[in-house]
Amino acid sequence: MTDVSIIGLGRVGLPLALSFADRGLSVLGVDKDPERLAAVRAGTMPFKETGTQELLERVAATGRLELSDRVEDAAHAQDIVITLGTPSFSHIEIDLRDIRAVLDALLPVLRPGHALVLRSTVGPGTTDFVAGYLAKHRGFAVGQDVFVAHAPERIAEGRFLEEIGTLPCIVGGVGEGSGERVGRLFARFGAPIVQTTPVQAELAKIWTNILRYATFALPNLLMMDCEQHGANVFEVIDLINRDYPRGGIALPGMTAGTCLRKDFAFSEERSNAPGMLLAVSRVNESVPRFLVDGIKRRVGPLAERKVAVLGLSFKRDSDDERDSLSPKLVRLLERELADVAVHDPHVHTPNQPLDDALRGADVVVIATNHTEFSRPELLRRVAELATRDCLVVDPWNALGAAQVFTYTAELALLAGARA
Ligand SMILES: NC(=O)c1ccc[n+]([C@@H]2O[C@H](COP(=O)([O-])OP(=O)(O)OC[C@H]3O[C@@H](n4cnc5c(N)ncnc54)[C@H](O)[C@@H]3O)[C@@H](O)[C@H]2O)c1
Numbered sequence: 156m157t158d159v160s161i162i163g164l165g166r167v168g169l170p171l172a173l174s175f176a177d178r179g180l181s182v183l184g185v186d187k188d189p190e191r192l193a194a195v196r197a198g199t200m201p202f203k204e205t206g207t208q209e210l211l212e213r214v215a216a217t218g219r220l221e222l223s224d225r226v227e228d229a230a231h232a233q234d235i236v237i238t239l240g241t242p243s244f245s246h247i248e249i250d251l252r253d254i255r256a257v258l259d260a261l262l263p264v265l266r267p268g269h270a271l272v273l274r275s276t277v278g279p280g281t282t283d284f285v286a287g288y289l290a291k292h293r294g295f296a297v298g299q300d301v302f303v304a305h306a307p308e309r310i311a312e313g314r315f316l317e318e319i320g321t322l323p324c325i326v327g328g329v330g331e332g333s334g335e336r337v338g339r340l341f342a343r344f345g346a347p348i349v350q351t352t353p354v355q356a357e358l359a360k361i362w363t364n365i366l367r368y369a370t371f372a373l374p375n376l377l378m379m380d381c382e383q384h385g386a387n388v389f390e391v392i393d394l395i396n397r398d399y400p401r402g403g404i405a406l407p408g409m410t411a412g413t414c415l416r417k418d419f420a421f422s423e424e425r426s427n428a429p430g431m432l433l434a435v436s437r438v439n440e441s442v443p444r445f446l447v448d449g450i451k452r453r454v455g456p457l458a459e460r461k462v463a464v465l466g467l468s469f470k471r472d473s474d475d476e477r478d479s480l481s482p483k484l485v486r487l488l489e490r491e492l493a494d495v496a497v498h499d500p501h502v503h504t505p506n507q508p509l510d511d512a513l514r515g516a517d518v519v520v521i522a523t524n525h526t527e528f529s530r531p532e533l534l535r536r537v538a539e540l541a542t543r544d545c546l547v548v549d550p551w552n553a554l555g556a557a558q559v560f561t562y563t564a565e566l567a568l569l570a571g572a573r574a
Pocket of ligand 1: 166257308413
């Protein structure tokens with residue numbers, strides 16, 4: 156007997172499946188990607204997520220995780236959790252194709268007693284749509300015969316095992332019994348269950364991400380304003396925040412990633428302030444262009460100049476390259492006819508060793524604030540291998556020099572002053 160099925164063994168689904176199995180439930184994991192299933196069967200995590208490799212090995216030894224590529228098999232469990240991707244189309248519309256495909260596959264096999272949980276991030280109204288779909292095509296009374304709820308995932312990548320047991324779990328159930336039923340399932344992790352309506356759960360999730368996306372757009376816009384006025388963004392941020400009880404502006408960076416870059420579009424579908432969040436997105440999306448323009452202003456034309464881009468993933472110490480702004484930065488540099496070398500010690504995409512990327516570089520851009528790029532050792536390698544007057548671009552302040560654009564000689568002086 157299977158207790159719970161998880162459809163979509165991605166960065167959200169696989170850690171969740173392992174965590175349920177680790178709590179003693181028998182779990183069926185469903186995914187259509189044969190490589191993903193083969194990796195899990197072979198006992199290898201297909202991506203980095205702190206602590207999950209050991210967890211996978213522990214769970215594999217118990218035999219409590221089974222795998223399948225058939226969505227219909229998910230109906231062997233009473234509780235079915237959907238953790239599929241929900242991208243957005245480029246024209247302000249959620250792309251529900253994967254969810255629709257899975258619902259269509261489940262329709263013939265759903266029975267009274269089943270609970271269907273939308274764990275994926277969805278736009279307002281989607282959970283009610285799913286419930287309506289089941290009612291329309293199977294005549295179920297949702298909340299009585301079958302149960303449907305949204306239980307959004309709000310865990311930060313890299314912190315799954317730490318946060319699954321602590322972050323309040325929002326549950327928005329349709330009809331009478333859905334919230335309670337799905338709350339029971341997630342209560343196994345020990346975190347508080349917060350019951351609400353489906354649309355409030357949907358809004359809470361996407362606005363959690365909108366808040367972060369807008370929070371980072373402000374310092375990114377400030378960084379651009381500072382360049383225009385010849386000011387130092389890190390000094391201005393320090394002036395804003397220092398000993399001021401109502402401060403708290405964040406630091407600039409290459410803000411993107413698979414959730415932040417798209418989730419605001421789900422709200423924009425029916426916005427009361429059309430364009431406001433699009434402007435937020437435009438600010439974050441133009442950081443690579445801002446950096447390229449700033450480099451050109453200092454270095455001149457980039458044709459045949461060597462630029463080393465350090466970091467491909469969207470986030471510090473992560474191997475997740477989805478929706479990172481680094482490839483955009485590389486494309487923009489290539490459009491300037493620069494010779495671009497890329498290094499990232501975390502990702503799977505082939506890239507150059509650090510020393511090869513730095514050797515003879517006229518410009519070094521720290522595109523991801525990986526731990527490796529925050530060490531003085533990096534500065535030493537740049538000084539040894541790059542050109543003498545190499546421009547270092549560090550919007551994250553990974554090197555701690557508090558300069559978006561600076562030269563190696565200046566950096567060495569600053570490092571010396573700090574030592
Ligand atoms: N990655 C995160 O950190 C994060 C955090 C919070 C919320 N979310 C949200 O959670 C959801 C899932 O995100 P993710 O990053 O895990 O996505 P993902 O792309 O890593 O995983 C989705 C998985 O579903 C599988 N799949 C797609 N169609 C299928 C089908 N028809 N049948 C079976 N399997 C199928 C894919 O092969 C893939 O393995 C999204 O809505 C996302 O916005 C993600």
